[in-house]
Amino acid sequence: MTGPEPARIPEADDASLPDDVAYRPEAIDDLVDRIVAEEVAELRRGFASGAEFAVTHGASSREHMLHRLECASIESHLDRTAKWTEAHRRRLASNPAYRLPMPTLITRQAARDLSGVRSCRVCWPNPTGGEPRPLRRLSARSLGPQHVGHVLARPDGEPLGTIVRWGARTGADLFGVVHDEIEIVTSMGTETVGPDDQVVIWDLPTDEQAIRRKAQLVQRFAGRGDGAGG
Numbered sequence: 293m294t295g296p297e298p299a300r301i302p303e304a305d306d307a308s309l310p311d312d313v314a315y316r317p318e319a320i321d322d323l324v325d326r327i328v329a330e331e332v333a334e335l336r337r338g339f340a341s342g343a344e345f346a347v348t349h350g351a352s353s354r355e356h357m358l359h360r361l362e363c364a365s366i367e368s369h370l371d372r373t374a375k376w377t378e379a380h381r382r383r384l385a386s387n388p389a390y391r392l393p394m395p396t397l398i399t400r401q402a403a404r405d406l407s408g409v410r411s412c413r414v415c416w417p418n419p420t421g422g423e424p425r426p427l428r429r430l431s432a433r434s435l436g437p438q439h440v441g442h443v444l445a446r447p448d449g450e451p452l453g454t455i456v457r458w459g460a461r462t463g464a465d466l467f468g469v470v471h472d473e474i475e476i477v478t479s480m481g482t483e484t485v486g487p488d489d490q491v492v493i494w495d496l497p498t499d500e501q502a503i504r505r506k507a508q509l510v511q512r513f514a515g516r517g518d519g520a521g522g
Contacts, residue, residue, distance in 0.1 A: 320385050324376045331372040331394060332513075338397025339513035345403040345417055346370075346395040356409045361397065362505035363415035364497065369395045370512070416496055425449040428495035432458075432474040433487040441498030444478050444491065453478030454499065460487070 339361075346359050346366050359366045368374065375392055376384075384390045398406075403419035411417050416426050427449055435458050444452040458476040463484070476483045476491070485491060497505075 320381055323384065323388065324381060327391070328372045328376065334394065335370065335372075335397060336513045339509070341397075342399050343397035344400050345419060346397050347406070347409060348395045349393045354408075354410075357412055358403060358406065358409050358417045358419070359395075359412040360415040360417050360502075362497075362502055362509060363412055363417075364501075364505070365412060365414045366395055367505075370509075414497075416494075426495045428493050429490050430493070431487065432476070432485045432489050432491050433460075435474070435476070435491070439493060441500050442496070443494040444476060444483065445494055447492055449492070449494070451480075451494070452483060453480030455493070 344361055346361050346363070346369070348357050348359065348366060348369055350356060380390075380392060400419050403417065411423060413426055416423065425445070427445065435455075440455050440457065442455055444455050446452060456477045456479060458474060461473050461475055462470055463473045464470050472487050473484050474487055474489075476485065483491075
């Protein structure tokens with residue numbers, strides 16, 4: 293596939309501030325406020341255009357990575373105020389044209405058209421619908437509260453439903469032999485396995501986490517606001 297190569301050049305070519313800006317901390321604060329407002333406005337335009345994904349940019353094209361917009365690993369990239377640390381402010385003081393890399397917000401179709409961009413292993417963007425699911429294998433006795441809401445799957449990744457609860461019990465096999473079992477209740481049914489049997493889950497955020505992050509994105513970017521909060 294071919295497609296646009298989204299990028300943001302870290303440093304602009306022209307400096308629009310007077311030379312004495314480096315010696316006036318309050319001017320740097322004012323400049324950062326302006327930059328953050330512009331950055332948030334850019335992110336809001338992407339969000340308003342129907343973006344579902346974000347591309348983060350590394351030093352080379354091989355380090356570009358595609359994420360779902362609600363991916364936990366890009367939250368810090370979207371908080372533009374926090375990105376402008378004291379170290380970056382000092383660099384801005386010496387070069388008012390200095391800018392930080394910005395994630396590029398894109399639509400599903402644009403994500404499908406990308407080439408040469410790696411997919412995040414945290415959120416599994418999967419814009420084409422054909423990428424292999426990130427699976428995690430663990431023993432049934434290792435299931436914990438943190439796995440509620442994750443998808444239980446067959447070894448090939450076929451879903452068996454979202455985990456609702458599980459519990460240990462004692463059962464008897466066809467020959468009357470009593471042994472320990474783990475009963476896993478999912479949204480699609482019940483699976484019974486041995487404590488040492490391997491189970492497979494989709495190693496992805498739960499639906500609850502994804503819904504919460506999407507709601508936060510709507511609150512951050514759908515409103516008008518003043519742009520200063522990132």
